[in-house]
Amino acid sequence: MEQMLVQNGVKKVQLLPAVNDDHGGVIVELEEPMDPNIFHNMLRSSLHQWKLQGKKGVWIKMPIQLANLVEPAVKEGFWYHHAEPHYLMLVYWIPETGNTIPANASHRVGIGAVVLNEKRELLVVQESSGRMKGTGIWKIPTGVVEEGEDLFEAAIREVKEETGIDTEFLEVLAFRQMHKSFFGKSDLFFICMMHPLTFNLQKQDLEIEAVQWMSLEVYGAQPFVLKHGIFKYIKDLCLAKAEGGYLGFTPVPIKSYFDDPTSYLYFNEDGLVQ
Amino acid sequence: MEQMLVQNGVKKVQLLPAVNDDHGGVIVELEEPMDPNIFHNMLRSSLHQWKLQGKKGVWIKMPIQLANLVEPAVKEGFWYHHAEPHYLMLVYWIPETGNTIPANASHRVGIGAVVLNEKRELLVVQESSGRMKGTGIWKIPTGVVEEGEDLFEAAIREVKEETGIDTEFLEVLAFRQMHKSFFGKSDLFFICMMHPLTFNLQKQDLEIEAVQWMSLEVYGAQPFVLKHGIFKYIKDLCLAKAEGGYLGFTPVPIKSYFDDPTSYLYFNEDGLVQ
Numbered sequence: 001m002e003q004m005l006v007q008n009g010v011k012k013v014q015l016l017p018a019v020n021d022d023h024g025g026v027i028v029e030l031e032e033p034m035d036p037n038i039f040h041n042m043l044r045s046s047l048h049q050w051k052l053q054g055k056k057g058v059w060i061k062m063p064i065q066l067a068n069l070v071e072p073a074v075k076e077g078f079w080y081h082h083a084e085p086h087y088l089m090l091v092y093w094i095p096e097t098g099n100t101i102p103a104n105a106s107h108r109v110g111i112g113a114v115v116l117n118e119k120r121e122l123l124v125v126q127e128s129s130g131r132m133k134g135t136g137i138w139k140i141p142t143g144v145v146e147e148g149e150d151l152f153e154a155a156i157r158e159v160k161e162e163t164g165i166d167t168e169f170l171e172v173l174a175f176r177q178m179h180k181s182f183f184g185k186s187d188l189f190f191i192c193m194m195h196p197l198t199f200n201l202q203k204q205d206l207e208i209e210a211v212q213w214m215s216l217e218v219y220g221a222q223p224f225v226l227k228h229g230i231f232k233y234i235k236d237l238c239l240a241k242a243e244g245g246y247l248g249f250t251p252v253p254i255k256s257y258f259d260d261p262t263s264y265l266y267f268n269e270d271g272l273v274q
Numbered sequence: 275m276e277q278m279l280v281q282n283g284v285k286k287v288q289l290l291p292a293v294n295d296d297h298g299g300v301i302v303e304l305e306e307p308m309d310p311n312i313f314h315n316m317l318r319s320s321l322h323q324w325k326l327q328g329k330k331g332v333w334i335k336m337p338i339q340l341a342n343l344v345e346p347a348v349k350e351g352f353w354y355h356h357a358e359p360h361y362l363m364l365v366y367w368i369p370e371t372g373n374t375i376p377a378n379a380s381h382r383v384g385i386g387a388v389v390l391n392e393k394r395e396l397l398v399v400q401e402s403s404g405r406m407k408g409t410g411i412w413k414i415p416t417g418v419v420e421e422g423e424d425l426f427e428a429a430i431r432e433v434k435e436e437t438g439i440d441t442e443f444l445e446v447l448a449f450r451q452m453h454k455s456f457f458g459k460s461d462l463f464f465i466c467m468m469h470p471l472t473f474n475l476q477k478q479d480l481e482i483e484a485v486q487w488m489s490l491e492v493y494g495a496q497p498f499v500l501k502h503g504i505f506k507y508i509k510d511l512c513l514a515k516a517e518g519g520y521l522g523f524t525p526v527p528i529k530s531y532f533d534d535p536t537s538y539l540y541f542n543e544d545g546l547v548q
Contacts, residue, residue, distance in 0.1 A: 067347075071344070083356055103418050103421075107383050109460075129297075148458075150451060173541065176540070177537060178537035182376065184421070188381070236546055246545040249523070
């Protein structure tokens with residue numbers, strides 16, 4: 001992958017190894033340690049070359065072990081695009097015209113699980129950490145959707161982890177979009193209807209203070225449920241669902257036009273059949 | 275905000291300015307340039323101090339201008355949490371026990387806009403960049419939801435930008451969750467039903483090749499629509515909606531338990547009333 005810049009038949013300086021992306025740009029994936037000055041020279045020559053070639057965006061994926069190469073890249077005009085625990089992605093836009101660098105991930109995704117048993121009791125927990133700690137509030141199990149995890153998988157996993165109950169996913173009853181919830185990022189929270197398959201409560205020790213089955217009436221009579229939007233809607237949605245009149249969105253696997261992995265489309269399946 | 279470590283009555287070394295977070299940790303927001311060696315010493319002393327104080331997570335928000343301080347932080351065991359164009363957030367976990375550092379944003383969010391006029395014609399575009407370029411495919415206007423933007427705002431904005439048409443947001447018809455769509459991140463795509471308020475087409479030059487009103491039959495007869503999941507579902511949802519039998523999710527503003535900004539809950543409003 002190593003490349004040389006050849007000028008008048010003379011090898012001048014090594015260029016950075018790069019592969020083309022699908023949008024007229026190049027991607028450099030650094031792997032081996034390098035002297036920062038040598039890197040800086042190679043980067044400058046490479047940028048010159050890419051400019052001549054009419055390249056647009058330039059991406060550098062820099063493993064955390066090469067943190068000493070961040071500064072020279074920034075000196076050449078690169079900025080940060082995103083970071084994960086083990087790497088930093090830097091980006092640069094060569095053309096004079098406005099850049100079309102794609103946006104970074106902007107939302108964290110969470111789920112809340114509505115698990116109703118046949119006695120119309122709701123599965124609720126008290127949390128032992130976070131903002132709910134010490135409030136005495138009984139709430140539905142909630143959690144963050146992990147990387148690459150489907151919403152319905154996350155809901156099943158969180159209920160099992162927090163309460164020991166096995167469930168089957170039925171549908172998304174509602175979702176909430178909230179801004180500035182976390183380092184300026186937004187949050188999408190999906191309220192999921194689940195059917196319990198087991199009934200033996202076994203609370204998780206790390207994050208959960210207590211767990212129980214609670215009648216919808218007692219849940220709904222908690223003062224904060226009466227006052228606060230989302231808790232009240234969760235109760236109303238439970239009741240509407242329990243009485244059979246409410247249609248949420250169910251997941252159906254679909255194919256993409258391109259060769260993307262299978263994904264799920266969530267929609268009102270009954271509404272589509274009519 | 276500057277702090278000194280005092281030992282046996284002797285001022286030893288400056289500590290980094292830090293504020294407590296809500297989870298037993300501290301946040302350092304660096305602003306002024308600093309010599310990397312001095313920073314490294316201050317960080318080491320500060321970590322020692324925070325350890326004695328029983329602190330848990332340590333966050334360092336480092337503006338891109340201070341890229342020369344990334345390496346010393348990484349040498350002390352910090353790793354990357356997330357990055358935005360102008361800063362890098364580094365994090366460190368002091369306790370021996372498992373870390374509860376919250377996850378980074380994991381999803382990009384997009385919208386697709388279904389705009390049907392009274393003749394049951396669908397507003398469609400051909401794209402002049404990206405994966406759809408040159409395919410001849412007529413598709414609904416789509417776009418990425420910007421930071422802090424509500425889904426319904428994004429749908430109105432994208433239709434206006436791409437086609438010149440003003441619209442009113444009606445409801446979310448369906449959404450798709452897809453994985454590994456972008457640097458290993460996931461994608462949530464919301465199909466939104468819109469009502470057109472104006473009808474003069476004015477295509478955007480940068481990304482759009484052509485725009486028109488197209489009968490649902492012609493849209494649906496495109497070969498890829500017949501073959502590929504999401505395009506076919508978009509047609510089916512259009513038809514179900516045009517015939518009045520389909521209920522999607524509409525946004526309702528709600529209050530949070532905490533003092534978060536107003537957010538929107540999307541649900542089947544008709545289903546809840548019953």
